[in-house]
């Protein structure tokens with residue numbers, strides 16, 4: 001599973017950057033998460049990708065480390081300190097960072113609790129952890145994918161992300177909703193790693209093509225929801 005996720009993101013760097021240039025969604029999520037976490041000192045951007053979240057964290061950090069499993073995503077990240085690695089097996093010493101931000105990444109490992117234990121291990125006393133995870137797209141309150149008779153799945157359910165942080169920290173959590181539209185939904189699923197949520201078994205090209213066909217009829221305004229959780 002982890003290998004498939006890594007390969008999916010290796011095939012996604014360009015489409016990811018195009019989606020982010022169009023919507024600014026991941027930068028907006030990171031800005032909200034960073035404001036909720038108030039990170040200080042040495043901050044780990046865990047699943048940093050192309051760097052959409054890195055600025056919001058770096059603005060509040062003395063030092064930022066960008067870590068990602070996908071070489072292609074990490075190559076596009078402008079952070080000076082970049083580390084290849086897995087969020088559930090961090091290549092960092094115990095008590096070595098002041099904050100760990102899972103910026104849209106904790107739902108991508110099969111066992112979020114293992115990654116949260118790793119965050120706990122590398123955090124210094126008084127440290128803070130935060131995560132955001134997708135919570136669906138709706139049109140007038142109705143799930144877009146239910147209407148298409150299709151499920152949109154991550155490797156781990158969003159509840160498992162919140163529960164994992166909740167089990168190890170004192171938490172605050174909630175949902176952020178963004179007004180968006182059907183064209184953004186299609187741009188999101190033009191990213192092979194996101195189309196994998198709908199068609200995990202197809203190769204990247206076929207999967208984005210199938211998603212394009214499936215989403216062609218969706219029209220008008222939508223809402224996109226993200227759960228967030230911060231633990232101390």
Ligand SMILES: C[S@@+](CC[C@H](N)C(=O)[O-])C[C@H]1O[C@@H](n2cnc3c(N)ncnc32)[C@H](O)[C@@H]1O
Nearest residue numbers: 009026047048049052069070073086087103105
């Ligand atoms: C949805 S992207 C988010 C990227 C970035 N944080 C942002 O907000 O734009 C998820 C990122 O998590 C990375 N990722 C997935 N599984 C991972 C793992 N096990 N360890 C480290 N990074 C992982 C992917 O390669 C990808 O870059």
